[in-house]
Structures are given as structure tokens and as C-alpha cells.
Amino acid sequence: MSRGATLLAVALAAGCASGRLVRDGQVNASALAAVARDLPAVRGLDFLRPVPAVALRPDDVAAWVRRDIDLSYPGDDLDRVSMVYERLGLLPEGVTLRAVLEHLYRGQIAAFYDPRSKQLVLATEALGAGGLGVRVFSLLTGRDLVGELLVAHELTHALQDQRWGLPTEPEPLIDSHGDRVLARRALLEGDATLAxxxxxxxxxxxxxxxxxVEQRLHGIAPTLAAEYPGVPEIVRASLAFQYDVGTAFTGWALAEGGWREVDRVEADPPASTEQVLHPARYFGVRDRPIEITLRGTEEMEAAGWRRILEDTLGELTIRVLARRALTQDRALGVADGWGGDRLRALARGDELLLVWVTAWDGPPDAIEFFEAMPDVMPAARVERRGERVLVLMGPPAVLDGLSARVWTRTTSARGG
Incomplete structure (x- = not known):
């Protein structure tokens, strides 16, 4: 859910961008300049270049965001992700990610930093003065300051972009690393929220x-659940993770070494949602993800099966997946001990095949995941060998030979 989560960050940072920042349909340059002037001293970073701002009518903001969706998910990427997530059980049948994203954006966008154009975009109207973003950021400050907090948050993204670069091009869907991308998004949003x-x-x-601040941000998840009960949990959890857990992770760095330590982490971002969920696994003894090179589908691809997706799901997504069938505490336990994973999806006509190799910190963690899978994914074939668990979903006739090849050819190694 990494690319979707990147986009969804815009929806959360929505609300009333104070009338003094947009006046009579135009950017109030002096008010915006005051935020841009004072923010660097607070955050400890100077702007390397000015950040232009543009005020757009709500319809134009909506069109801008739709274009951003298309750029983030080119071609049929959204359809492919939706198909795979539905088969995993992360999306209800018939629900598409495009519909979910557009539903979340509707009436919620007021301001965002666009790393492609390097601009701050403001809506000319105070969209959703009682909307989601106002309620979320009101967890941190009074409503009269929400607009300034929002703009300072978005200008911090500009500072991040100028120093470390923000992604503007999506990874190829057949070679994605969504868990790593989402972990960095959590750092970026935590940094911007605290700034x-x-x-x-x-x-x-x-x-x-x-x-x-961290305690107040625990209200994000229930706020999202109450406001968007029809939005799948994987979307809500990915979004809440960036602001709630991301702020806790960044707060660890800020408390230990100030903004200079946050800068160090920005230059060496977390490699997994596991590290963000458990900060000691980043700031203490670094628990690096196990890198899996998935092999064994070559003969099937030569026979007409087409690779449509390959990605890493990570601890956060496994938590969400497990919560579908298990208690909260057991789902957390099943996901804990994650070491690495790689999911590959292949399609042929109307048939879909999922090959998911997971690696765990030790045999007990692998056993816990293995024993939970019949409840979590009852239609899947699940096999365990030592610290690895293989999950297969697809036509039964192809699974025996496929299983043997995947076990024999797939390799893994702890990241450096």
C-alpha cells in the first residue's frame, strides 16, 4: 500500500488552511512568507531555494490530485494491485483502490506540497472546515492554529525534498519494495508533524x-474508522501508521539528539515498517530485513503466465491481514518476528497465482505464522521449512511442481 499511502498523506493533511494564507482566491504572499521565514530556525534547516505557492479552485485541486494518482499508478497498476489485494483478503470483493482513493480525497484537500512541481498547492476555499484534517491536527493544537500547523507541515516536506529528495517516480510494480517505501513515508510524515x-x-x-503529542495522535486510527467505515482497513492502517507511528519513531530521534539526529535518520531512513513499529530495532541493534530473491516461477512464465506484481508486504501489512481473523493481540504476535518477505503475482487469462515467501527471525516465529495461516487465509496452501514459510494461492494443478521449485531456487540473506 506504499504508493497509495503516499497519496493518502495528502488527504490527512487536509482541512482549513486559514483564511489569512489564502485571501480572495489568491495566495497571501506575506502570510506565507512569514511561515517560510520562521520555520527554518525551528526545524534547523534552511531552504536552499524558494518554494513557490499556487492557489487553485477546489475543482482544479481535485484534478491535480487525480493526475497525481495516475502518475503514481501508471497504466493498469491500480487494477493489478486491487486484484492481488482482493485475493489476499485485504480488499473486499469488488472494491477498487481507485474508488477508495477518490472517496478519501473528495472534499478533504486544502494544501499539499507537490515534489514533482516543487510547489505548495493551496485551495482557494477553506474546504471541509470541519473535515478530517482539521479534526486530526486539532489533536495537536487549537483550531485557530491548524492552518499554520498544516502549512508548516507541508513546507517541511519542501525542506526534506531539497535536502534528501522525495520520490516522484513510482517503482515498477513487478519490482516494488512497498514496505521500505512506507517506512520512509512514516519518517517523512513524523518529521513534518513534529516540525x-x-x-x-x-x-x-x-x-x-x-x-x-504521540498520545494525542493515537486518536487518528479511531477518527479514520469513524469517518470512513467503508474504507478498507489496509488503507486506514497505512495512513494512520505514517502519522501516529511515524511521529513516535521520529520523536525517538528528536528526544535523543534534537533535529540534528532527525537529519541523520533522514539520510539513513528505516528499511522496514518493523523498524518503525519497534524503534529499538533501528536505534539500538539494527534489525535489517532479510532480502529474499524469489525464484521458481520461470517455467510458468515461459508457459504463458505473466508477472503482474512483486512486492514486500512487511510487518504492518501482515498485522492488518492477521487482524481479519484473529484477535488484536494474536495478530500482533503473528506479525512480530517478521524478518522479510516477497510476494509475486502471476496472471494467465482469468487465473491468478500468488507466491509468497516469508522469512522469520527464528523457527518459533515461523511456526506461529504458519499455524495462524489456516484461519487468516483458509484458501491458501501453506508450507514451512525452518525459518521460512511459503504461501501459495492458485490453480491446484500447478502448485506441487511450483512449490518444489520455489523451495529449491529461492535464496535469502540478511540485508547489509
């Missing part, structure tokens, strides 16, 4: 204040 809060508070928050 926005620091701006409206006019100073770097203390450890106690960071703890209070």
Missing part, C-alpha cells in the same frame, strides 16, 4: 511534550 507542531509552539518540543 509543524514545533512551529506553532515556537520551539523544539521536550521529551514530555513529544510523549503528549
Amino acid at each position: 509543524g507542531f514545533a512551529y506553532v509552539q515556537r520551539g523544539t518540543p521536550s521529551r514530555d511534550t513529544i510523549d503528549q
